[in-house]
Amino acid sequence: MNIFQRQLVFRFASVITTTVVFPSVAVHAHEVIYDSPRMYHLRADGPREWSDFPERADATNVSVDFDATEKSARCALRIRQQDVKQTWNVTLNEKKLGALRIDENDMVVYFEIPAGTVVDGKNTLR
Structure with a gap:
């Protein structure tokens, strides 16, 4: 299985200094672990x-x-992500995976999650 067959999915849609988040976390396409029923409107x-x-x-x-x-x-x-105009860091279990691209376009970006970062029990994506 390659890296794109197992994935955590977390969707950001950000508008200017605002980020609307549609989080959905899945280990692979068939196993959904978390799916938020609402959007989150974020702004610095x-x-x-x-x-x-x-x-x-x-x-x-x-x-x-x-x-x-x-x-x-x-x-x-x-x-x-969409309309990201600031640095928004992405972490999983306190490990920085990277940052959203500062770009106004609607796009999908991927971050590699090293083996062992997803743990048994509670995991926190920020």
Whole structure:
């Protein structure tokens, strides 16, 4: 199985300084571990940039806990992002996987998750 056959999926849609998050975590395409029923509207400190954005953001970051079994092989984190204009770091269990690309385009990016990063029990994606 290659890195793209086992993946953690976490979707970000960000608008300007705002990030809307659709988290969905899966170890591979058939095993969904976490799927959020709602969007999260995130924004760094400061006023909204556009009037069609919500007046208040849900938060300045998101933290998603999910239960899993340890993965001894590497896997991938899939993130969908849009209109990212700031640095947004992505971590799994306090290990930095990388940062979202500063880019206004709607895109999907992948981060490698080293073997052993996904642990038995509670895992935290930020």
